[in-house]
Amino acid sequence: MHTKPTTATSGMSRRGMLGLAGAGIVGAGIGVAGDRVAVAAVGTGSSGASASYPFYGPHQSGIVTAAQDRLHFASFDVGDIDRGELIELLRDWTLAAARMTEGLGAGPSGAVDGAYDAPPDDTGEALDLTASGLTITFGFGATLFTGTDGRDRFGIAGRRPLELIDLPHFAGDALVPTQSDGDLCIQACSDDPQVAVHAIRNLSRIAFGRAGIRWSQLGFGRTSSTTRAQVTPRNLFGFKDGTANVKAEDAGQVREHVFVPEGDSQAWIAGGSYLVARKIRMTIETWDRASLREQESVIGRDKGEGAPLSGGTEFTAVDLDKVGAGGFPVIDRAAHVRLAHPDHNAGALLLRRGYNFVDGNDDLGRLNAGLFFLCFQRDPRSQFVPVQSSLAANDAMNEYIRHVGSAIFAVPPGATAGGFVGERLFA
Amino acid sequence: MHTKPTTATSGMSRRGMLGLAGAGIVGAGIGVAGDRVAVAAVGTGSSGASASYPFYGPHQSGIVTAAQDRLHFASFDVGDIDRGELIELLRDWTLAAARMTEGLGAGPSGAVDGAYDAPPDDTGEALDLTASGLTITFGFGATLFTGTDGRDRFGIAGRRPLELIDLPHFAGDALVPTQSDGDLCIQACSDDPQVAVHAIRNLSRIAFGRAGIRWSQLGFGRTSSTTRAQVTPRNLFGFKDGTANVKAEDAGQVREHVFVPEGDSQAWIAGGSYLVARKIRMTIETWDRASLREQESVIGRDKGEGAPLSGGTEFTAVDLDKVGAGGFPVIDRAAHVRLAHPDHNAGALLLRRGYNFVDGNDDLGRLNAGLFFLCFQRDPRSQFVPVQSSLAANDAMNEYIRHVGSAIFAVPPGATAGGFVGERLFA
Numbered sequence A, B: 001m002h003t004k005p006t007t008a009t010s011g012m013s014r015r016g017m018l019g020l021a022g023a024g025i026v027g028a029g030i031g032v033a034g035d036r037v038a039v040a041a042v043g044t045g046s047s048g049a050s051a052s053y054p055f056y057g058p059h060q061s062g063i064v065t066a067a068q069d070r071l072h073f074a075s076f077d078v079g080d081i082d083r084g085e086l087i088e089l090l091r092d093w094t095l096a097a098a099r100m101t102e103g104l105g106a107g108p109s110g111a112v113d114g115a116y117d118a119p120p121d122d123t124g125e126a127l128d129l130t131a132s133g134l135t136i137t138f139g140f141g142a143t144l145f146t147g148t149d150g151r152d153r154f155g156i157a158g159r160r161p162l163e164l165i166d167l168p169h170f171a172g173d174a175l176v177p178t179q180s181d182g183d184l185c186i187q188a189c190s191d192d193p194q195v196a197v198h199a200i201r202n203l204s205r206i207a208f209g210r211a212g213i214r215w216s217q218l219g220f221g222r223t224s225s226t227t228r229a230q231v232t233p234r235n236l237f238g239f240k241d242g243t244a245n246v247k248a249e250d251a252g253q254v255r256e257h258v259f260v261p262e263g264d265s266q267a268w269i270a271g272g273s274y275l276v277a278r279k280i281r282m283t284i285e286t287w288d289r290a291s292l293r294e295q296e297s298v299i300g301r302d303k304g305e306g307a308p309l310s311g312g313t314e315f316t317a318v319d320l321d322k323v324g325a326g327g328f329p330v331i332d333r334a335a336h337v338r339l340a341h342p343d344h345n346a347g348a349l350l351l352r353r354g355y356n357f358v359d360g361n362d363d364l365g366r367l368n369a370g371l372f373f374l375c376f377q378r379d380p381r382s383q384f385v386p387v388q389s390s391l392a393a394n395d396a397m398n399e400y401i402r403h404v405g406s407a408i409f410a411v412p413p414g415a416t417a418g419g420f421v422g423e424r425l426f427a
Helices: A014-022 A083-101 A142-146 A193-206 A251-257 A292-299 A384-394 A396-400 B014-022 B083-101 B142-146 B193-206 B251-257 B292-299 B384-394 B396-400
Strands: A070-078 A135-141 A184-190 A211-219 A273-282 A355-361 A367-377 A401-411 B070-078 B135-141 B184-190 B211-219 B273-282 B355-361 B367-377 B401-411
Touching: A070 A193, A070 A367, A083 A135, A083 A193, A135 A142, A184 A193, A184 A273, A184 A401, A193 A211, A193 B355, A193 B367, A211 A355, A211 B355, A292 A396, A355 B193, A355 B211, A355 B355, A367 A401, A367 B193, A384 A396, A396 A401, B070 B193, B070 B367, B083 B135, B083 B193, B135 B142, B184 B193, B184 B273, B184 B401, B193 B211, B211 B355, B292 B396, B367 B401, B384 B396, B396 B401
Parallel strands: none
Antiparallel strands: A070 A184, A070 A211, A135 A184, A135 A401, A273 A367, A273 A401, A355 A367, B070 B184, B070 B211, B135 B184, B135 B401, B273 B367, B273 B401, B355 B367
16 A cells, blocks of 8 residues: 655665664764774673673673663563474574664664565664663573473473572562563663663564563662772662672672682583572652661661761771670661671672662552662572571561562573574583 | 761761762762753753753743653642642642752752651652752642542632643543542653652652652653754654654744643643643554554654655655555555644644653563653643544554553643742632
């Protein structure tokens, strides 16, 4: 019924135009041209609107990459597909993810340059936007290996790492199944939320008929820094968060606490990591009626500066032994900073990468808000589990939070160009 | 149990520190200092991280203000309060809103500088952030005037403007009561989502016991430009949106179509406007499987450039009469651009200020996504209603959307310093 319109631009290659857009020549009103910066996946600077991180490499990006401002995270369940079809899905996801992190469309003919009578192979809402620091990080849930019925659907049951445990029940857990678990996950981080949403949407579209979203989460404000150059952000308790996080510059800590070394339980995941996601609802209306004294006592830091209550400034080491008036410890025995501290947990450290969220409001008019906690580690058994056990049992903060979602994923190492993410699992 | 900690900073005024932060001296990692720009509420440039818009003035800001990137919108129902208490709430909201748009905390002693044994009068999560172009815009729903039971709770039933109609049922409406209507509304727009969320949260906290959130909506990507300097953004159909919007620079159009003149049905709202909000769910999975030809035919513009299918480039006037091959109109009879066009609606124009949203996913794994449509106008009876009637009846886009939320509010003129928003309604 319609002919291709004869606009002034229809004679030239839209793909060419988009190439320019992707390269930052046509910016999104930023007023900066041609300064798109390619940095290593192990970024050390703060990211910006024009940052671009390579998808291929020894590690997946989105782990030690300078934490971007916005998040769209999705957990998927695979449908009734076989091993070959799962591999095909991972191949398709890899190609699309590599393109999108470069600021291109999800597929080679994009949103506007393909066959006119076929659906576009990109949905288009990021057409005029740069890469915006996009990283796309894939993970494999325990149920991918064994299925919820214990069946070895993909012939990989024997390759489930010992470190990919089923998380134990923690005191106070109020987990909602529809916000927990999943066969696969994708973490899309970007400095532009539309770019992160575009990535999840297109990867979901590509998975159609093979895998579907089980649950998803948008995060609007990062709650951790992963590099020294980044300013420490604040969570919805109004406190700085992530001051003592593992930082990308600390090569020793990254090696020791974040990435899986050769020689762990499964060879295929060397260079990978383990991701724990916890959706933590904050009862912010209750928190907001707590005194400043109570708030600072719960956290163990002062609210303005983020300094430990034991003294100093934000980055001063916490002195857990300091005693104040009346012989009481200056940092409360139940303070969050004490119970989460490595000294309290046999040296356990986590690379945190969480985000603030607001999912509208509940029926009582309270904001459905909180922290979507994400952390990466070499071995959850000696890192997330002991830390969370300590917090779940005693943290004074528990009066103001409720864990409603939980998931754990094995994060394979980075893909090589021409290969696909997780390839060694299927080798 | 705890004494005020003796950190290095506790001796100096935190309020002083915060004042510096609010003035942009301490930025949020932007690397720019001291360039905070105060512009008129009727802004004409694109806003930036350091923009600040005055709260007081003849019109409320957030209407013709250059559309910011992020939104948090909340609708409130008032509790069992009387006229005096309602006025007190509006006074409290005015003072807090004026402070927050300057980049300050919601209350004079902020998050960290008040009484140590009292709750802070700001929640703190925006402590280190600049004003970030924040605007806070208040509106009054029909039920504020008459109540859902028709009772004149506040002695203002006789002052309900004729223009503040109950919106009619439109063909295809699938409205959800818990996402519709409300006694009061607050639109918070900012270039930083954390700043917008902080504003709604603190205004909600201030309203505790007097008004509670009925529904709320986060938007992550603006879908309209309101100034000529702004690049036209894209909605989640992947098309440019708002190309033909009323722009702040068109003083004649703004005067004629946006603000209420003296001499309309109620004197108190002169200088104000009427806001219609519609939550429009997009069935994006269906859209994504439509051909490029179908998508462009539905919209009436090409996807890459945003040019009308009748030819030209993005800002070329649409030629609704152009005939193509086979004698059919080049722009389909049911195309969105035709049915929304002023020529099709007795010249009706709207100032659109919508945002893209994703609210997680539904039980079938489909993204719960779409457009949160916001528009301002002088008289909904001759603007939103005829345009939406035309669209609801015939728009080809209806196959891909569903209106699930709806609300209309009278937006009072701007407050004067020392007064409060809506003061003339109670005079």
